[in-house]
Amino acid sequence: MSAWPAGYGRHILASVDSTLNEAARLASKLAAPTWILAHEQTGARGRRGRAWSMPKGNFAATLTMRPNEPPAIVALRSFVASLALFDALVDCTGRAEPFALKWPNDVLLNGGKLAGILLESSTQPDGTTPLSIGIGVNLVAAPSKDDVEEGALAPVDLLSETGARVTPEEFLELLAVSYARWENSFTTYGFAPTREAWLARAARLGEPIRARTTNDELFGTFETIDDDGKLILLTSSGRHAIPAADVFF
Numbered sequence: 343m344s345a346w347p348a349g350y351g352r353h354i355l356a357s358v359d360s361t362l363n364e365a366a367r368l369a370s371k372l373a374a375p376t377w378i379l380a381h382e383q384t385g386a387r388g389r390r391g392r393a394w395s396m397p398k399g400n401f402a403a404t405l406t407m408r409p410n411e412p413p414a415i416v417a418l419r420s421f422v423a424s425l426a427l428f429d430a431l432v433d434c435t436g437r438a439e440p441f442a443l444k445w446p447n448d449v450l451l452n453g454g455k456l457a458g459i460l461l462e463s464s465t466q467p468d469g470t471t472p473l474s475i476g477i478g479v480n481l482v483a484a485p486s487k488d489d490v491e492e493g494a495l496a497p498v499d500l501l502s503e504t505g506a507r508v509t510p511e512e513f514l515e516l517l518a519v520s521y522a523r524w525e526n527s528f529t530t531y532g533f534a535p536t537r538e539a540w541l542a543r544a545a546r547l548g549e550p551i552r553a554r555t556t557n558d559e560l561f562g563t564f565e566t567i568d569d570d571g572k573l574i575l576l577t578s579s580g581r582h583a584i585p586a587a588d589v590f591f
């Protein structure tokens with residue numbers, strides 16, 4: 343098992359409403375980037391206000407940090423976190439090929455949804471933008487298909503799909519180590535290496551996908567992501583750069 347990365351704190355909770363809420367409560371008191379892990383969440387949330395169901399034994403944690411960067415740069419941490427998750431999962435299983443990254447920030451296993459990431463941040467009067475990166479991974483059980491939106495990928499879990507049995511604490515350690523590595527690359531070299539690495543692991547790159555934004559639904563070819571992390575979709579009406587959407591295959 344790898345060593346905990348220098349400079350990162352950790353809190354382990356038996357139960358909490360949401361590790362994202364706990365991060366918001368603690369943020370002003372935390373000097374160092376800190377992981378908050380909970381074995382149970384009573385009010386977990388997913389992207390776009392959806393509930394996040396968390397069967398016991400699954401992984402739920404939030405990394406809270408205070409990057410001193412403009413909001414658009416801070417937001418690119420979703421790709422940093424996706425890569426860290428990917429590597430931690432490869433470390434658990436010894437295999438890379440069943441995993442893929444789905445824009446903007448899901449991790450797929452054998453084509454099903456294994457993990458999700460939710461970023462929350464707000465710029466403070468002092469110009470800093472504290473960031474919380476909430477991560478949920480179905481380690482031992484997937485929520486029921488009935489709990490997911492129509493058209494969304496079926497949820498899967500690591501244990502059933504790969505036979506790998508990992509506790510949330512063990513997974514946190516792997517994830518914290520891989521996150522620190524990708525964070526270091528991001529802050530040292532900028533977004534370019536993160537972008538390249540993300541694209542190398544991307545699901546459905548070069549293939550037809552559907553992107554549903556708040557006001558629109560676009561169908562086209564997933565060409566790439568740009569230097570801001572936007573989805574570049576080539577449609578019959580031209581090339582679109584999409585900052586936020588739900589993607590369907």
Ligand SMILES: O=C(O)CCCC[C@@H]1SC[C@@H]2NC(=O)N[C@@H]21
Pocket residue numbers: 359360361362383385386387388389390392394401402403404448457458459460476477478479
């Ligand atoms: O919709 C998604 O795919 C994102 C899911 C994020 C879930 C995690 S679990 C830990 C953290 N706490 C929450 O309430 N949500 C995130």
